[in-house]
Amino acid sequence: MKRLLLGDEAIAQGAIDAGLSGVYAYPGTPSTEITEFIQLHESRRVADAEPIFCRWCVNEKTAMEGALGMSYMGKRAMVCMKHVGLNVAADAFVNSAMTGVNGGLVVVAADDPSMHSSQNEQDSRFYGKFAMMPVMEPSSQQEAYEMIGEAFALSEECRLPVLMRVTTRMAHSRAVVETTSSPRRQNAMKAPDDVRSWILLPAFARRRYATLIEEQSELLRRSESSQHNxxxxxxxxxxxxxxxxxxxxxxxxxxxxxxxxxxxxxxxxxxxxxxxxxxxxxxxxxxxxxxxxxxxxxxxxxxxxxxxxxxxxxxxxxxxxxxxxxxxxxxxxLGMEPLERREADDLVVPRPPALCVGCGHRDMYKALNEVAAEYDNARIFGDIGCYTLGALSPFHAIHACVEMGASVTMAKGAADAGQWPSIAVIGDSTFTHSGITGLLDCVNSRSNVVIVISDNLTTGMTGGQDSAGTGRLEDICEGVGVDPAHVRVVVPLPKNMDQIKEVLREEFDYNGVSVVIPRRECIQTLKRHAKQQKKQ
Amino acid sequence: MKKDIILAGVGGQGILSIATVIGEAAMAEGLYIKQAEVHGMSQRGGDVQSNLRIASQPIASDLIPLGGADIIISLEPMEALRYLPYLKPEGWIVTSSVPFVNIDNYPDMTDLTAHLDRLANRVVLDVEALAREAGAPAQAANMVLLGAAVPMLDIELEKIEAGICRIFARKGEEITAKNIAALRAGYDNSKK
Missing domain, CATH: 3.40.50.920 (Rossmann fold)
Structure with a gap:
């Protein structure tokens, strides 16, 4: 069948047709559409078809480990993430080459050169080489579709995970893809014959490493005879x-x-x-x-x-x-002359992205900025998500943004250094991804910090995927040890501005760990939900 | 046959639905297609573009080279000008005349119109007004714009209409009819 598919969708369809049993992922541009495509496929599954596990994971590390567990049981699993997600998954990723696999295991890392939606342009092929894994890098959507099946086969034949590396233009470009009419069935469940290779005690791990080194000549031979080279x-x-x-x-x-x-x-x-x-x-x-x-x-x-x-x-x-x-x-x-082209028009000015009109993060930043201005030297540590746009006009609200979860622990480190007020702004999904452990650090050190969890009940920047802690953020914070009296929930709306500011002031002035949760649904998912309701 | 098209606009305006219709019609014609899209951070009210390439021969690159585009189809006048360096010397600009102002330093409209008027091959239309006149909602403005670009596409109007029918089939006859009315309004007001 001929279909017009994004590179991401071609990868998803290729995996489905190769007998995939589970996809494990955390959303991240430009990788998100792989898992979303499988979720859509799964939502339309006919009764007698084999199910595919496709629920979002808390972060890339849990995703990588979940997939390794499914592979352990003999089934084919895929892990998808953006390039920086591979940093989060790195421990599990590198060691999955040490254990090797049972069922086929393919890791898809989508790199973002030019940083369209990322903080760096690290190249995942380094990770492949580092972990001594075979790496595949398709040149077209059709090749991506076919390669996924080959990657699963290669993974099972060489007993190693395979890294598939794509970049933004492959992930987010559509082309006509010819797909098979006879998909492969899923593997039956079968635990590994020898568990020693899965127990990375030094004595066993040394043997496994020797095997991994030995296997490299076979990987080279396969690379040299690959139809893709x-x-x-x-x-x-x-x-x-x-x-x-x-x-x-x-x-x-x-x-x-x-x-x-x-x-x-x-x-x-x-x-x-x-x-x-x-x-x-x-x-x-x-x-x-x-x-x-x-x-x-x-x-x-x-x-x-x-x-x-x-x-x-x-x-x-x-x-x-x-x-x-x-x-x-x-x-x-290539030393060729450029095509004839026109000059850029000097009237055109940049149009940077901005928080949506009506977005709750806007009200949160307005209140936070006004309260912060009442103090001599407030520092606000930002995080990864839509609310990173609070760095731009009109808010200019945040003073740092590094990687997932860093707001909490950097605010702690700054407080340790003597900074006050020291504030973190983190989204709900980023908080469950990598903020909880940092919050435990804060609690254990009795740090004087204010952690603002701007809760829009979704993973907004990547298009509104489920957020792992929805409905349980207060329980999580209190479970980690934050004093319930200092876990405060507000509704970020203009009419509540005075109340929000008062809550912020109180928590700025409290010497200890405070969590303030401005909670209002993302304006984009709200519209989508309203539309769905209208349909029903 | 080979057409390289840059679709331009502001995140949220709906340039991808234009691409979807052209893609659907091109698929039915058995043409090759490549369509590079923008997802992620820029979608939030920033400038967005999509490179759409259709051809009777296989297409290598997902991106259109500078000076290689046959048409710029834009839902916003300043965004149309942003991609001028990509337009072939004989290429066409088909754009909405209605500015989307979400930045403080948006250029003066008189200057913007004057810059557009300097281009020989241009179609500048108030696509929202034309959509309303055609009895279609403002969301159908992108179909008006597509209609205005049809004469430059080398795909017959009927084929594009058939594409719209297939895509909107799930949404019912009324919505399909309104989108086709919008498409025709654009087509009738185009000028090539």
Missing amino acids: SYKRGEDPSRGIVACGIAYNYLMENCPDGCRYSVLKISQYPLPEALMERMFADGAREIVVMEEGQPVVEEMMRGMVPDGVAVKGRLTGELPRMGELTPDSVRAA
Whole structure:
């Protein structure tokens, strides 16, 4: 069947058709649509079809571990996350290569070069190499669809997890994808034969590490024979282009009749050394590495080329050091003239994103700003979510934003240093993702902090997914040990402004851990729910 | 056949529904499609665009090169101008004339109109007024805009209409009819 699918949706459909039993994920742009697609599929499941577990997880670490547990029982599991989510999952991720897998386990990391919706542009391929896992990097939506099935097979054959790395333009671009009419059935449940490989005691772990090292030559052999890696000698073989993932598309866009240089297309790692050898043997004296993200392959190739062969790319300025590739930057790297184009219009001004009109975070920031202004030196530590936009006009409210959960623990650290008032602003979903442990630190240290959990009852920035702690935030905070008298709930509406400010003042002045929860449903999910109700 | 289209607007305006209709019609024609979208943070009232490429031959890149777009279809006049460097010298701009002002330093409308008027190949329409005149709600303004772009698409009006019928089928005949009326209003007021 032919369908118009996002790259994310092609991955989801590929996994479903490969006999997936469970997807484990926390929402994060540009990976969210993979899990959402499977959830939609599951909501329309016919009675006799096999169910797929697809409920959102609390964070990427719990997701990775849940998937490893499903794999342990012999079933196929997939974990999806954005690139920085892999930092959160890293402990489980790296050690899953040490245990190996039972049922196929595929980890999808969606990188965001150009930082469209992220705080950095780290490249997940480093993690794959670090953990010594095979990595797949599709160049098209069709390839992504097919690769997922192959990744599960590879995972089961080599008994290792497989990392699939995509980037924003693959994840969020649609193309026509031909899907199978005969999906694979799910694996039957079957526990591992030998549990020793799953118990990473040093004595066992050493054996497992030796096996993992041994397995690398098999991974290389498979990479070299993969249909997704290919080498084509050019009419001018003195120059070799190494095109990784979707960089291959930008290359072909500029060479519709074929590239005159030798081209090595790479979509599976470890790097296919035998194909590289052929490129050198054909006389390549200059290699241009085109890759989305950081110069991972470019750095590796520097240590692999024969004497006298130059390696060029992002590190040497042929391509920009940062940001995603474009057809234009690749064109320039090929030494081609740019297309004729017009100048930018000087009337056009930037239009940054902003909190929605009617959003509860707005009322929260208004109250918080006004109360903070009554103190000499209030510091507000922000976090990851829609409310990070409080850094921009008109609020300019937050003084830091680093990663998921950092608001709570940075406010604590600042308070430890003597800062007062020291305030954290964190969303409900981010709080359950990574804020609870930090709050326990605050309680144990009796830190003088105010933790504002701006609760919109959803994971807003990624489009309104379920939030893990909805309806239980007060219980969670009190369970962690916050004095119930200092767990305060307010409704962020303009008419309640005086009351909200009074509550904030009281908690600023309380010497201890305070939690203030402004709670009002996200304006976007509210509209959606109203529409759904109207339908019914 | 090969058309590279930049869809532009402000997050929340609904540029993707235009892409969905063109994509549906192009699929039915057996054409190749690539459509890069913007999801995530920028959707919150920021500038958004989508690169839509349709062709009878396979398409390599998800992104349109600078100077490579045949048409810019924009739901907002300043957003139409934002992507000028992507437009081919002979390319067309089809845009709504109604500004979406959610920033303090939005340019002067007279200047903006003058800049649009400098372009030879342009269609500038009050798509919201045309939607109302056609008896359609303001949400159908994007279908008016699409109708105005149809002459530049190399896909027949009937094929686009059939696409709308399939997409809106679930929402009932009345909504489908209003969207088609909006599409035709745009088509009739286009000028190529």
